[in-house]
Amino acid sequence: MDYIETWKEVIQRPSDFFRRMPTTGGYADPLTFAAISYIIYGLLSGLFSRGMMRGMYGYSGITEFGFSTAIMTAIMAPIVGIVSIFIGAAILYVIYKVLGGSGTYEGTVRFISYATAVMTVSWIPLIGWIFGIYEIYLYIVGGMVVHDVSMVKSAIAILLPTVLIILLVIIMVVLAGSIAYTMIFPS
Structure with missing residues (x-):
């Protein structure tokens, strides 16, 4: 696997890439690709987003970030990332099946x-969130191709877990607020 060429194809031509991507053949190549992406993210995030902030902005908090933090982030990012891929894939697989997906x-x-x-560019301070939006697009296109569903169904599958989590948080906040209210103002 040529990481750089694969990266360019995924970023520049995602529809073509996902149409040509084999949906079988084992997990080794895609997970190796993901691990490299997470390592790059961990190193750069640890060095620049956190580690360099101290020097650039005179940050002098209790926690100091540095090269060792970047190394630890680079080690932990692929481990946590790969686990999250398997969990996220299980959740999305079920949702796609419910929506009629065939993948x-x-x-x-x-x-x-x-x-x-x-992930290799999402660590960039202030603009990293833009790449996060592009990642959602990659998920939608990839799911659409792999599961042979419309773009709308793929978007629903990708966004549904986030919407459910937001609703759950809102419900928890409302419940906590009502419990606190009844404790403060018993009737």
């Missing part, structure tokens, strides 16, 4: 793994 769990793991290409 496989392996295909889902594969498109999510390649969508991590965005």
